[in-house]
Amino acid sequence: MPPKPQNFKNPIIWFFVSLVVLWAAPLFLPTFYIYLITEILIVSLFAVSTNVLLGFTGLLSFGQVAFFGSSAYAVSLLIKGTSLPFAASFFLSVGISTLAALIIGLFCMRLRGFYFAILTLAFSQIFFVVVYKWTSLTGGDDGIVGIPKKPFLFFDINGADAYYHFVMFVVMVSLALLYLIIRSPLGEVLQAIRDNSERTEFLGLQVRNYRLASFVIAGTFGGVAGALFAPFQGIVTPELLHWSHSAEPLMISLLGGMYFFFGPIAGAVIFVFIKEWITGFTEYWMFWYGLLLMLLIMYLPGGIMGFVSEHLKRGKDDSR
Template sequence: MPSKPQTLQNPIIWFLVSLVILWAAPLFLPTFYVYLITEILIVSLFAVSTNVLLGFTGLLSFGQVAFFGSSAYAVSLLIKGTSLPFAASFFISVGLSALAALIIGLFCMRLRAFYFAILTLAFSQIFFVVAYKWTSLTGGDDGIVGIPKKPFFLFDINGPDAYYHFVLLVVMVSLALLYLIIRSPLGEVLQAIRDNSERTEFLGLQVRNYRLASFVIAGTFGGVAGALFAPFQGIVTPELLHWSHSAEPLMISLLGGMYFFFGPIAGAVIFVFIKEWITGFTEYWMFWYGLLLMLLIMYLPGGIMGFISEHIRRGKDGPK
């Protein structure tokens, strides 16, 4: 175990270095990759927020898309339908997804294991049905098209590079907050619940309340990701609320390593690049993609970060 000051220092340096490098990235990357990295950043945030539940609280939620999608819809409706400044629309939408997470969370907290997964899925599908059927408001399956990138406070965020910088800042700040939460006493309790919820209960802790807090945190930051995604795409459609879209952050967390804070980020980078590459490479991309997934799960069940950390540990301990 490294000593305490180091653990505090390291992340801050890492944070600043990656911020600087990523900030400069558009200078030497073609525009397409700027778009791709913008998407990876948003997907990373969505995955890390989902992983607060999956990896750090031990809850498998299939409904995270409800918060991502409802925030994307809310921000689009506010941008297109009102004269509110973008920042206001942004924070209102995030607030709405936090509220939605609180309400749905209250209903779901009693449930365990897979029952929890299916109940969250059912709730999120209700959101999907509303978006799909309330055509006069949401445009139905055609969605809301042409969402402009209005200035955020005084900053012009129109254009790929400017929007990339905006997303980068918001995502980095959000990730820093999530990191602090996971390292806080709250985060430690959550992990204790994950490892043994009965014992935690014995210790006199209200497991349900802690789980609910975790659910709201995940929903809120999922909402941040959704509010970033809508103007980025310029369109929102019910696809964003479909359960299959909930599977994506789970998959990314698992591939990256769900017991590591940075696991989902590693997963997002690899997931987006591999998918982009493989879908352009063959019409039968699903087969190769599926095969790759299967092999990864069979041979790297702890995800990429799990694999790496095991090797580092082995390296330190010397050969056995």
């Protein structure tokens, strides 16, 4: 049974404090860490958006790369192939993800559990095949290389620090929006569906439509993450759309705690640092990551946040 989400106090203050701290980070951190934090921010947004489905609606989608990847490809093609300003390319690409999520979502809503997971996976693999095979448009196996960081509106975002500030701003706004959605009546209904969909249906709510809304929200913000990712890496390849890549945000949510809004963010921090740390002395970091996840599912299915909050609660009970 998922724990009751604890409303955390003064979210607005926290939002501005983290905004200021993150904004100032390049002043005291070397470029390498700025690069890492940029990656963490993008991965966090992808994971939090996926977790809207996994943790807050109770739907396991193995196809989220379809939205991340289609927007990453769309933004790359628009930047390289047209003279549109970056802001227009950016929002157009996110729009493509939203549309894709709406269309795929309409099909997927009739299934649950394992079958839903495989259906979303199959749809995302069709995206993969199209990108992989449509060589004249997408460059096929070689992907699209040399994606420049064009100015966003009046802001020059070329360079590690400048692009970091851009990513930070977009991710923070997106996370704030997602937080508001999860705390809104819509978010409450989604969590009710997760806990007991029949009972929610009996209340007269159209479970199907709410699930679809959740799917479109997840796809849209996955698309935002994808559109940020392409210029960050400067390259997109079909591998980005392969189904095994869909597991990444799921694993990160699980690692951090999928019943917590901030779980996937904690998970993303740990994931990126583990990757950097273990790759320092072995290239076989996936083994250790897999082992960690296996042990986590066996002993701490609530993830890191679940473990921490349980201990905090226990501490409080003891002191009473």
